Amino acid sequence: xxxxxxxxxxxxSARKGRIARILDSDIYASFRSSKVTMLAAFVVVxxxxxxLLAPVLATMNPFDPAQVFxxxxxxxxxxxxxxxxxxxxxxxxxxRDLYSAILYGLRVSLAVGFAGVALAATxxxxxxxxxxxxxxxxxxxxxxxxDIQLTFPAILIALLVDxxxxxxxxxxxxEGTAFWVLALSIGLSFxxxxxxxxxxxxLVERNKDYVQAARLVGLPxxxxxxxxxxxxxxxxxxxxxxxxxxxxxxxxxxxxxxGVGLPPTQPSLGTLINIGNQYLFSGDWWIVAFPGATxxxxxxxxxxxxxxxxxxxxxxxx
Amino acid sequence: MVAYLIRSVVQAALVMLAVAFIAFSMFRYVGDPxxxxxxxxxxxxxxxxLAESLGLNDPFPVQFGRFLANALQGDLGISxxxxxxxxxxLVERLPAxxxxxxxxxxxxxxxxxxxxxYAALNRHGVFANIVMALSLIGVSxxxxxxxxxxxxxxxxxxxxxxxxxxxxxxxxxxxxTGLLTESGLKSLIMPVVTLGFYQLTLIMxxxxxxxxxxxxxxxxxxxxxxxxxxRAINFRHALRNTMVPVVTIAGLQLGSVIxxxxxxxTVFNWPGLGALxxxxxxxxxxxxxxxxxxxxxxxxVVVNLVVDLTYFVLDPRLRGTGAVxxx
Numbered sequence: 001x002x003x004x005x006x007x008x009x010x011x012x013s014a015r016k017g018r019i020a021r022i023l024d025s026d027i028y029a030s031f032r033s034s035k036v037t038m039l040a041a042f043v044v045v046x047x048x049x050x051x052l053l054a055p056v057l058a059t060m061n062p063f064d065p066a067q068v069f070x071x072x073x074x075x076x077x078x079x080x081x082x083x084x085x086x087x088x089x090x091x092x093x094x095x096r097d098l099y100s101a102i103l104y105g106l107r108v109s110l111a112v113g114f115a116g117v118a119l120a121a122t123x124x125x126x127x128x129x130x131x132x133x134x135x136x137x138x139x140x141x142x143x144x145x146x147d148i149q150l151t152f153p154a155i156l157i158a159l160l161v162d163x164x165x166x167x168x169x170x171x172x173x174x175e176g177t178a179f180w181v182l183a184l185s186i187g188l189s190f191x192x193x194x195x196x197x198x199x200x201x202x203l204v205e206r207n208k209d210y211v212q213a214a215r216l217v218g219l220p221x222x223x224x225x226x227x228x229x230x231x232x233x234x235x236x237x238x239x240x241x242x243x244x245x246x247x248x249x250x251x252x253x254x255x256x257x258x259g260v261g262l263p264p265t266q267p268s269l270g271t272l273i274n275i276g277n278q279y280l281f282s283g284d285w286w287i288v289a290f291p292g293a294t295x296x297x298x299x300x301x302x303x304x305x306x307x308x309x310x311x312x313x314x315x316x317x318x
Numbered sequence: 319m320v321a322y323l324i325r326s327v328v329q330a331a332l333v334m335l336a337v338a339f340i341a342f343s344m345f346r347y348v349g350d351p352x353x354x355x356x357x358x359x360x361x362x363x364x365x366x367x368l369a370e371s372l373g374l375n376d377p378f379p380v381q382f383g384r385f386l387a388n389a390l391q392g393d394l395g396i397s398x399x400x401x402x403x404x405x406x407x408l409v410e411r412l413p414a415x416x417x418x419x420x421x422x423x424x425x426x427x428x429x430x431x432x433x434x435x436y437a438a439l440n441r442h443g444v445f446a447n448i449v450m451a452l453s454l455i456g457v458s459x460x461x462x463x464x465x466x467x468x469x470x471x472x473x474x475x476x477x478x479x480x481x482x483x484x485x486x487x488x489x490x491x492x493x494x495t496g497l498l499t500e501s502g503l504k505s506l507i508m509p510v511v512t513l514g515f516y517q518l519t520l521i522m523x524x525x526x527x528x529x530x531x532x533x534x535x536x537x538x539x540x541x542x543x544x545x546x547x548x549r550a551i552n553f554r555h556a557l558r559n560t561m562v563p564v565v566t567i568a569g570l571q572l573g574s575v576i577x578x579x580x581x582x583x584t585v586f587n588w589p590g591l592g593a594l595x596x597x598x599x600x601x602x603x604x605x606x607x608x609x610x611x612x613x614x615x616x617x618x619v620v621v622n623l624v625v626d627l628t629y630f631v632l633d634p635r636l637r638g639t640g641a642v643x644x645x
Contacts, residue, residue: 148336151618153577156611163599163607164344250460257462258584258596277466277585280474281481288470292463300458 030312040304047298051107058100063265077286090286092272093279098286101272102294108268109295112182113249117241119187120248124194125237129225131195132202132233143199146192154189158251161185162260178262182255186248193240201233239313243306246299253295269295326626330619337615341608342385345395346374389612395605399598404609407594413494414484415583415590419575421510426517427568433518434525435557438533449522456519461578465512465585472508480505482587513582517571524567528560569625573618 031037050057060067077090089098131142149157162185169177205211206229214224255261256270257277264271269291276288369375373384388394394404437446473481485501487494496502532538533556541551580592587593591610598606 155577159599167602303458
């Protein structure tokens with residue numbers, strides 16, 4: 001598990017299986033040496049499992065009208081007076097079990113986050129490859145757009161995209177499209193970082209011999225870009241992905257909180273906080289506190305993982 | 319210096335042109351301008367006549383040129399929903415946002431600077447470590463969650479501060495300010511803290527990191543060897559040299575201040591531009607959205623220009639060389 005004998009370790013580890021190689025790597029050693037990182041990873045894994053298994057773990061389906069009774073509305077957590085042991089951390093304004101609602105909300109928040117980041121990465125990597133590989137005017141146009149977009153805050157872009165897409169989709173059911181509109185607005189707000197990173201490394205790669213050779217053989221440009229250049233430039237994207245996931249989750253929550261994200265019928269954590277916020281003054285603090293805490297812990301854990309990954313993969317800090 | 323200045327201004331103008339282009343495209347192609355003016359039952363002939371009289375049948379460059387000319391004269395169209403000129407709406411709400419944003423920036427800068435310097439000078443102190451740990455959490459907390467938490471604590475539980483609006487304001491011509499009344503000042507506290515919190519943590523971490531770096535350099539060692547007092551070393555030499563990157567980041571952060579102002583204003587029902595923008599996105603009021611985009615673009619361009627120029631004041635080496643400072 002030592003990180004000192006690099007050359008010997010690589011030749012030896014080449015013979016081992018994949019798992020053994022991972023256990024022997026510097027990254028794993030650095031992971032094991034940081035308690036905070038391990039805790040963060042644990043939290044993220046638990047939350048993802050909870051989101052995946054929401055239908056199993058939840059005590060009820062909060063979106064099934066047959067299981068929701070208005071009589072149970074705004075019950076406090078079970079350890080407070082008037083609490084009902086059936087609802088461990090209380091119920092919301094419509095009588096939905098808050099614990100179940102948070103599980104389903106977590107599911108939606110993570111799904112939007114992943115979809116948004118995937119879109120941003122695909123778009124950014126694609127445009128970055130094109131800009132770096134072709135250079136010249138194409139490069140100039142793409143990077144100029146990136147520069148201009150970078151001066152605007154992501155949340156503003158996401159709001160704009162959200163508004164414009166809903167204007168274009170006028171007449172269609174907002175509830176059905178909300179998820180993908182959100183993912184799209186997050187994708188369009190975060191692509192720049194990927195494009196810049198990929199373009200930078202592609203500029204270096206495109207002059208190397210293997211690319212020249214592929215060109216001589218007569219391979220079409222898209223094949224060279226995707227099959228040959230991409231594997232060599234994709235490395236740094238991993239870090240951006242992790243850091244972006246935290247940002248995407250915050251962006252989604254913020255948009256939903258502002259009322260332009262997901263509707264109350266398919267609430268994310270942000271929507272739940274928005275609902276809870278309306279009941280803050282009637283003293284029903286739990287409706288906002290538990291979704292809020294879940295969101296805060298999730299984002300903190302993802303950010304800690306991202307920070308660690310950035311340092312662990314940064315050769316300057318080794 | 320002059321060449322650099324000209325280059326900055328030209329670049330700023332190009333960015334503004336691009337932003338105006340996007341705003342115009344939204345204006346013209348998203349949401350049907352004719353449908354928003356005439357009713358559902360207008361005949362096709364009516365629509366065509368209106369399109370002709372509005373110049374919607376002209377070639378694209380002509381329309382864009384007209385849009386630019388109008389915008390430069392302060393005409394940004396009429397809000398679909400409120401039926402009033404967009405510029406009036408913006409001007410009405412401008413003071414609330416500017417007051418909030420500037421006070422937040424000031425709050426973040428002063429407190430962040432003080433805490434950052436303190437954390438750098440007392441690197442192993444207990445308080446400094448607590449502050450650093452808290453700042454890590456502060457960076458991760460979404461703005462609206464901080465706002466909601468503050469409201470719950472200070473407005474719902476303690477009932478010390480109002481949770482929405484600007485309180486009483488005093489008008490000077492078209493400008494309104496909440497700085498002169500008690501309720502206005504009280505109303506400002508929570509929004510300012512909410513909006514400034516992220517910037518505060520960022521500036522604090524940056525100041526600390528830069529300060530630690532500078533304190534290791536040779537000239538600080540020489541200053542110490544010369545027998546200068548710690549105070550003079552820390553503040554006259556070290557702090558001054560940490561200021562260049564700090565001012566850059568703080569300046570460029572003004573963009574995020576505006577972005578988070580959208581959120582903060584909504585949380586606190588603050589009658590500013592951000593809240594107007596969120597409302598207009600909700601009801602798809604394209605002219606207001608386009609105008610807000612142009613406004614934010616203008617702020618950014620001006621801020622970047624000012625930040626660029628600030629280098630010349632803070633870093634004497636740049637004067638006269640015309641070199642572009644590295645970011």
